[in-house]
Amino acid sequence: xxxxxxxxxxxxxxxxxxxxxxxxxxxxxxxxxxxxxxxxxxxxxxxxxxxxxxxxxxxxxxxxxxxxxxxxxxxxxxxxxxxxxxxxxxxxxxxxxxxxxxxxxxxxxxxxxxxxxxxxxxxxxxxxxxxxxxxxxxxxxxxxxxxxxxxxxxxxxxxxxxxxxxxxxxxxxxxxxxxxxxxxxxxxxxxxxxxxxxxxxxxxxxxxxxxxxxxxxxxxxxxxxxxxxx
Amino acid sequence: xxxxxxxxxxxxxxxxxxxxxxxxxxxxxxxxxxxxxxxxxxxxxxxxxxxxxxxxxxxxxxxxxxxxxxxxxxxxxxxxxxxxxxxxxxxxxxxxxxxxxxxxxxxxxxxxxxxxxxxxxxxxxxxxxxxxxxxx
Numbered sequence: 001x002x003x004x005x006x007x008x009x010x011x012x013x014x015x016x017x018x019x020x021x022x023x024x025x026x027x028x029x030x031x032x033x034x035x036x037x038x039x040x041x042x043x044x045x046x047x048x049x050x051x052x053x054x055x056x057x058x059x060x061x062x063x064x065x066x067x068x069x070x071x072x073x074x075x076x077x078x079x080x081x082x083x084x085x086x087x088x089x090x091x092x093x094x095x096x097x098x099x100x101x102x103x104x105x106x107x108x109x110x111x112x113x114x115x116x117x118x119x120x121x122x123x124x125x126x127x128x129x130x131x132x133x134x135x136x137x138x139x140x141x142x143x144x145x146x147x148x149x150x151x152x153x154x155x156x157x158x159x160x161x162x163x164x165x166x167x168x169x170x171x172x173x174x175x176x177x178x179x180x181x182x183x184x185x186x187x188x189x190x191x192x193x194x195x196x197x198x199x200x201x202x203x204x205x206x207x208x209x210x211x212x213x214x215x216x217x218x219x220x221x222x223x224x225x226x227x228x229x230x
Numbered sequence: 231x232x233x234x235x236x237x238x239x240x241x242x243x244x245x246x247x248x249x250x251x252x253x254x255x256x257x258x259x260x261x262x263x264x265x266x267x268x269x270x271x272x273x274x275x276x277x278x279x280x281x282x283x284x285x286x287x288x289x290x291x292x293x294x295x296x297x298x299x300x301x302x303x304x305x306x307x308x309x310x311x312x313x314x315x316x317x318x319x320x321x322x323x324x325x326x327x328x329x330x331x332x333x334x335x336x337x338x339x340x341x342x343x344x345x346x347x348x349x350x351x352x353x354x355x356x357x358x359x360x361x362x363x364x365x366x
Contacts, residue, residue: 009324040279044321047282052325054286054364 001030001129002096003136004037004122009048015119016090021061022049023088024121025081025103027095028068034136037094037122039066045094045121063088070099076106085110090117097124144214144221150202152193157210159186165207236290236356240267240349241276245303247295250337250345261346262353265293272296273334274307281318281332288365291356293333295348301338308336328359 016022024042032038046064053060065084069075070093085091085107093100097120104118126138141158147165148155157163161171161179167187171178175188194200214221242248248269254261266289270276273296284292294315296308312334319329333352337344 009321040277043279044282047279047286048321048325050286051282051322051327051364055326 001033001127002098002124003034003126003128003138004031004096004124006036006041006045006094006122007120009045009052012045012092012121013049013052016049016092017058019089020059021063021087021089022092023063023065023084023090024049024092024094025070025085026064026066027070027093027099028066028075029071029095031094031096031099031122034130035134037096042066042094045092067095067103070095071102073102073106076103077110082107082110085116086113088116090119092121093118094121096122142215143210143212145211147207147210150207151190152197152199152202154186154189154193156186156190159184159189165210166203234357234361236264236353236361237266237288238262238264238291238293238349238352238356239284239289240265240352241270241273241280241292241294242267243273243296243303243308244269244271246297246301246337246339246341247345249339250295250341253340254342254346257342259342259346261349264353265349272302272304272307273311274302274304274309276311276314278314278318278321281315282321285322285327285331285362285364288362290359290362290365291331291333291352293335293348293352295345296334296336298336298338325364327362327364330355330359331362 024046026039026042027037035041042064046062049062063084065081067076067078067081091103091107093103095103100118100120107116107118127140127142128136128138131137138158140155143157147157156165156167160167161177162169164187168185172185172188175185177183177185194202242251251267273294276294281292294311296311297303299308302308315332315334319332322331323329335348337348
């Protein structure tokens with residue numbers, strides 16, 4: 001999932017303090033699961049803003065809403081949501097960076113009579129897995145050319161600090177990476193896993209340099225599935 | 231000028247704090263009349279939005295009273311509640327309110343005296359803080 005973290009309250013406040021009608025829109029997908037931008041977090045931010053504005057005797061309306069998925073038109077086109085957006089001076093999107101941008105484009109396409117200002121309530125941190133309650137760790141950088149079949153299902157691009165394709169390096173010690181004692185050496189894990197699978201021979205051939213053109217390079221990447229287009 | 235009388239919401243665990251309230255009643259123990267008790271099955275179910283909404287809706291302070299650590303009927307509800315309360319304290323501090331307006335404490339089932347002490351202590355604490363600045 002895409003993992004995010006709420007921006008500090010002071011930063012959010014500095015973005016909205018000059019507006020009098022604020023709408024907070026949560027996202028019901030990844031950021032709900034990682035407890036950063038779902039219904040509960042929208043309620044919390046709403047309460048915090050109202051408490052702060054009321055304390056400073058500022059008459060500001062703070063509304064709350066949810067969209068099931070802010071990165072998809074299909075889940076954004078809800079009349080109740082659009083009505084709230086029309087009434088707002090500023091929209092805080094609690095989605096990931098994808099959701100914020102999509103909400104920005106969508107609301108400005110649907111609402112014609114005024115421009116809608118959409119700002120982020122979260123910092124989008126990474127694509128990761130939920131390791132335990134309250135712990136998430138990065139697992140994929142979206143390089144566009146997956147090598148997991150060669151590395152026992154452990155990604156060296158994401159999890160090795162140097163993104164090495166031929167590891168481990170000399171900084172691996174007792175299974176840990178030299179950058180941090182709490183960071184596992186991805187190549188140590190890869191060797192262990194391939195050994196258990198009886199596939200250690202897989203890492204004998206030297207892997208040539210990676211073709212990074214499939215990664216983030218030359219503008220946004222795009223996929224068009226012609227079989228789904230009419 | 232009339233002395234400020236704080237409004238305090240007390241989320242009380244059914245298995246300990248509420249039993250303590252009962253015993254306090256039977257013993258004729260007096261505690262501050264400023265308290266509005268809300269019974270919960272476990273303090274672990276008191277979520278951060280409940281605490282913030284209570285302050286938003288006019289409470290001057292909120293206290294959550296659960297079982298002693300290690301004695302929760304649902305094993306870990308009170309640990310969860312204490313952690314949530316800590317986070318809620320930092321959230322209200324960010325909004326400009328005093329974190330002392332929120333309190334987590336525990337009582338054993340028959341601990342009527344401690345129950346009354348917690349509520350009296352909280353009432354005095356909030357009285358010294360003054361009215362909730364986001365309401366009054």
